[in-house]
Amino acid sequence: MYKLNNIYKSYDNDKTFVLNNLSFEFQKGELIAIIGKSGSGKTTLLKILATLNKPTKGFYIFDEKNLEKLSNDELAEFRNKHIGIVFQEYNLIGNLTAEENIILPTIFNKKQSNNYKVNEIAEALGIKSLLNKKANLLSGGEQQRVAIARAMINDPELVLADEPTGNLDNDNANQLFAMLKKLNNLGVTVITVTHNLEFAKMFDKIYELKNGQLGLYK
Ligand SMILES: Nc1ncnc2c1ncn2[C@@H]1O[C@H](COP(=O)(O)OP(=O)(O)OP(=O)(O)O)[C@@H](O)[C@H]1O
Numbered sequence: 001m002y003k004l005n006n007i008y009k010s011y012d013n014d015k016t017f018v019l020n021n022l023s024f025e026f027q028k029g030e031l032i033a034i035i036g037k038s039g040s041g042k043t044t045l046l047k048i049l050a051t052l053n054k055p056t057k058g059f060y061i062f063d064e065k066n067l068e069k070l071s072n073d074e075l076a077e078f079r080n081k082h083i084g085i086v087f088q089e090y091n092l093i094g095n096l097t098a099e100e101n102i103i104l105p106t107i108f109n110k111k112q113s114n115n116y117k118v119n120e121i122a123e124a125l126g127i128k129s130l131l132n133k134k135a136n137l138l139s140g141g142e143q144q145r146v147a148i149a150r151a152m153i154n155d156p157e158l159v160l161a162d163e164p165t166g167n168l169d170n171d172n173a174n175q176l177f178a179m180l181k182k183l184n185n186l187g188v189t190v191i192t193v194t195h196n197l198e199f200a201k202m203f204d205k206i207y208e209l210k211n212g213q214l215g216l217y218k
């Protein structure tokens with residue numbers, strides 16, 4: 001069970017709250033989309049779920065663990081181990097190969113990566129032939145698959161994606177969903193934030209972020 005409890009987040013000394021007493025509970029293995037207008041706080045929320053941002057007030061329970069008590073270093077280690085993040089701009093390192101990008105998170109993890117693991121993920125995402133290519137030579141859709149592979153390499157239990165269809169056409173958006181679904185079928189909890197309702201409708205559950213709070217979208 002994961003839980004955001006009475007979360008507030010402001011950026012300007014509590015004058016306005018982007019997240020305003022937001023509570024949200026989800027279970028292991030869920031496949032969730034969060035929609036909301038531009039500026040509603042989707043990225044802010046995702047960063048809190050990713051432990052990249054701390055809430056101004058409120059706490060985050062991650063699989064029974066209260067993250068409030070962890071130091072920044074402990075939090076970084078925790079994140080690296082348990083959470084995979086696909087950023088909107090993918091954040092790949094251009095002059096490294098796809099494979100080097102994919103194994104990057106394992107360098108900070110005590111768990112050793114192995115070729116078998118990279119190959120297995122690359123196979124599942126259909127990017128085996130790209131592994132030795134420099135990331136800056138890949139197309140947008142290819143970069144995205146590499147970013148997903150990187151998010152998967154440490155066997156996270158939670159994968160978070162921010163606006164992943166941003167630059168994709170419909171075909172690629174469908175493929176992207178198929179990949180997230182595949183991950184989900186392996187037991188990974190998946191949460192995607194998007195302004196794209198059509199995309200969101202493919203997910204098991206849709207929540208809407210509005211007025212700083214999250215409610216089920218009907
Ligand atoms: N680091 C920051 N400092 C100050 N204000 C910020 C910061 N990050 C976000 N904001 C403000 O918080 C609000 C929510 O931003 P956020 O990026 O979470 O929205 P969003 O729903 O992801 O929007 P979009 O759909 O355009 O990506 C916006 O008004 C934004 O200007």
Ligand SMILES: [Mg+2]
Nearest residue numbers: 042043044163
């Ligand atoms: Mg955003």
